[in-house]
Amino acid sequence: MHREGIYGLHEQFEDLAQQKESSLIGMWAFVAQEVLFFGGAFFTYAVYRFMYPEAFSYGSSLLDVRFGAFNTVVLLLSSFTVAMAVRAAQLNDKKQLVGFLLATLFFASTFMGIKYIEYSSKYEHHLIPGINFDGSHLDFDNPEKVELFMSIYFALTGLHGLHVLVGILILLWLIPVSIKGRFTSSYYFPVEIFGLYWHFVDIVWIFLFPLLYLIGVS
Amino acid sequence: MHQKENVNYLNVEYGIKSWLFTKDHKRIGVMYLIAVTLFFIVGALAALGVRLELLTPEGDLMSSDAYNRFFTMHGVIMIFLFLIPSIPAVLGNFVLPIMIGARDLAFPRINLLSWYIFIFSGIIGIIGILKGGIDTGWTFYTPYSSIYSHTPVVLVAFAAFLVGFSSILTGLNFIATVHTMRAPGLSWFRLPLFVWAMYATSLVIMLGTPVVAITLVLLILDRAVGLGIFNPTLGGDPVLFQHLFWFYSHPAVYIMILPAMGVVSEVVSAFSRKKVFGYKFIVYSSMAIAVIGFLVWGHHMYTSGQSALSGIVFSILTVLVGVPTAVKILNWTVTLYRGSVSFEAPMLYALGFMGLFIIGGLTGLFLAALGTDVHLHDTYFVVAHFHYTMVGGAIMGFLAGLHYWWPKITGRMYPEFLGKFGAIVVFVGFHLTFLPQFVAGYLGMPRRYHYYVPEFQFYNILSTAGATILGAGMILVIGYLVWSARYGEKAVSNPWRAVGLEWETASPPHPHNFEEVPRVEWDAYDYEYKYKKEGVSFA
Numbered sequence A: 001m002h003r004e005g006i007y008g009l010h011e012q013f014e015d016l017a018q019q020k021e022s023s024l025i026g027m028w029a030f031v032a033q034e035v036l037f038f039g040g041a042f043f044t045y046a047v048y049r050f051m052y053p054e055a056f057s058y059g060s061s062l063l064d065v066r067f068g069a070f071n072t073v074v075l076l077l078s079s080f081t082v083a084m085a086v087r088a089a090q091l092n093d094k095k096q097l098v099g100f101l102l103a104t105l106f107f108a109s110t111f112m113g114i115k116y117i118e119y120s121s122k123y124e125h126h127l128i129p130g131i132n133f134d135g136s137h138l139d140f141d142n143p144e145k146v147e148l149f150m151s152i153y154f155a156l157t158g159l160h161g162l163h164v165l166v167g168i169l170i171l172l173w174l175i176p177v178s179i180k181g182r183f184t185s186s187y188y189f190p191v192e193i194f195g196l197y198w199h200f201v202d203i204v205w206i207f208l209f210p211l212l213y214l215i216g217v218s
Numbered sequence B: 001m002h003q004k005e006n007v008n009y010l011n012v013e014y015g016i017k018s019w020l021f022t023k024d025h026k027r028i029g030v031m032y033l034i035a036v037t038l039f040f041i042v043g044a045l046a047a048l049g050v051r052l053e054l055l056t057p058e059g060d061l062m063s064s065d066a067y068n069r070f071f072t073m074h075g076v077i078m079i080f081l082f083l084i085p086s087i088p089a090v091l092g093n094f095v096l097p098i099m100i101g102a103r104d105l106a107f108p109r110i111n112l113l114s115w116y117i118f119i120f121s122g123i124i125g126i127i128g129i130l131k132g133g134i135d136t137g138w139t140f141y142t143p144y145s146s147i148y149s150h151t152p153v154v155l156v157a158f159a160a161f162l163v164g165f166s167s168i169l170t171g172l173n174f175i176a177t178v179h180t181m182r183a184p185g186l187s188w189f190r191l192p193l194f195v196w197a198m199y200a201t202s203l204v205i206m207l208g209t210p211v212v213a214i215t216l217v218l219l220i221l222d223r224a225v226g227l228g229i230f231n232p233t234l235g236g237d238p239v240l241f242q243h244l245f246w247f248y249s250h251p252a253v254y255i256m257i258l259p260a261m262g263v264v265s266e267v268v269s270a271f272s273r274k275k276v277f278g279y280k281f282i283v284y285s286s287m288a289i290a291v292i293g294f295l296v297w298g299h300h301m302y303t304s305g306q307s308a309l310s311g312i313v314f315s316i317l318t319v320l321v322g323v324p325t326a327v328k329i330l331n332w333t334v335t336l337y338r339g340s341v342s343f344e345a346p347m348l349y350a351l352g353f354m355g356l357f358i359i360g361g362l363t364g365l366f367l368a369a370l371g372t373d374v375h376l377h378d379t380y381f382v383v384a385h386f387h388y389t390m391v392g393g394a395i396m397g398f399l400a401g402l403h404y405w406w407p408k409i410t411g412r413m414y415p416e417f418l419g420k421f422g423a424i425v426v427f428v429g430f431h432l433t434f435l436p437q438f439v440a441g442y443l444g445m446p447r448r449y450h451y452y453v454p455e456f457q458f459y460n461i462l463s464t465a466g467a468t469i470l471g472a473g474m475i476l477v478i479g480y481l482v483w484s485a486r487y488g489e490k491a492v493s494n495p496w497r498a499v500g501l502e503w504e505t506a507s508p509p510h511p512h513n514f515e516e517v518p519r520v521e522w523d524a525y526d527y528e529y530k531y532k533k534e535g536v537s538f539a
Ligand SMILES: [Cu+2]
Pocket: B249, B250, B253, B296, B297, B299, B300
């Protein structure tokens, strides 16, 4: 009953092909639930933007488009490097695999660094609801609606940032395993599955960026 | 079996560690069984508090504040920590891989992880109770929950958030397993209906739970950090919370009911020794319930200020969702017709399910219709209705399945006489508890109040008496099951002479379920094929 000798094959499966198929279905199912998770948050955004369009566009103008745009580029690049990492694994190219995973890690960390700078500047400008929001210096009639926008901004980007952080943790596991040369053209689906996850995280940001940063009046 | 005991999943290893680190879906199923039983007892104690308080119209046992906490904790625990995991995580975990001829679920480690998440959330919930419990109702409606309540809402909401991920992981596991690990010959339309029910349930879990997860996250952020997403003073919309909440929580009803329906299909077929009538209809009705179930959440908000048009649409859709349910009941009834029916305990529970669910479903129509709902909304009529579907449906289904597969799980028979007796006590106690609530509710007794006008006392005394009988019945059932796990008569591999892969393997099963991978050459419930193969003549 135990089929020793095939690296990475778990004992409940007949062969690596079955294991790979299961893992892919599992990952797609996971992505589907993630879509609904963020879907609920986007729905909330949509309802409030429909109710308070002016406050949202004013709130959006308080965000720094340059940071958002820079982070968009960073994440797009990381999506590219992760796709290249999968390809390198398929081709048994260990050096490239490790290189591209490290590059992905670099971009992911850069994203978080920028996010940190952004959040700090919001703190300095007293724009964090519940912590130090102060609408009195805003040039807007209903500052509490702007607070609502900022609430949604922090909820959405915070949850997205958490997903980036999880991605970084997975990379910190994938990279040493790759260095040991464990991923080969017959067993690389952990890299592939991570790629799927990472593309999803990227796509969420592709939606977040215009919805949060680009609806403002300058 | 008279030779020395074979290796099975229970005796292959001993010691607490061999359980806590197991990846065997059967052991994890048993661990879930122990956990949900404990939570059931806690939830039942909270119900006991509610029923005792309601014996008299005055508030003489506890303060209004304490009463609010009691009914909230009853709801939270019973729904999140008992009903939702009961059949999928216990019975599904145990029998689903065996039913499809697999060695285990696709992701055994994730399966174990889901158990730990479940236990961890349960502990957080219990800490919430020890800190006084919460008083928001299990629905966590904002802005009361996000701003005004003085109880540990963050803790309990976090527990509910977290426990969702244990069901998501279970659902994910089931979906991947059913897709990729069926035994050779076991095509989709040969799958037992319980597997189909688990599959449909998993879809609902995967698509519904994340929405309540994000809703609870936003609630927690509002309350703990001070964001204002549901805060009306910032322009936040409490009805939005209700929409998001019920987008999950109505389908959650089907997370509790579909598995029970799956069990009933198995049991009705096994104790009629007959193929289930209209197999494909039942499959499609499960899938239809899973889909339509997502389109009816608005029926919880007829009085919350949604538009008249959406009220009408939700009302029509809600009536529609009754159709696939009716199809199932019809199919089971036809299956019974001219079957060689026998009435062991699982069958009694399955029949109980049908009876109770018909009442639960029909009274649901009163609530689905706009006009009558406005009268009945937030009365005891609603309480009675959902207990008929949840307790009468989900718990009856759970008990049916638990008795049916008990010989497989433990390798021992439960005492049949006590089993039948217990089923009857539970059935009688249940009706006595909840039938009077229909009347009291119809006459206008509101739910969630500590005090009530004296004219309702008669119904409440009946109800509390019924709850006492129901409780005694449950104690009896738990008692003899625990006893029989050790001292019961040894079970053969197929005590019910039922068709299904789980009955082809030993009781209790081998650690890898089957000595060798089975080949499936028959359709589900093919009693003629089976009896012909065994050379048994059977009319
Ligand atoms: Cu509903």
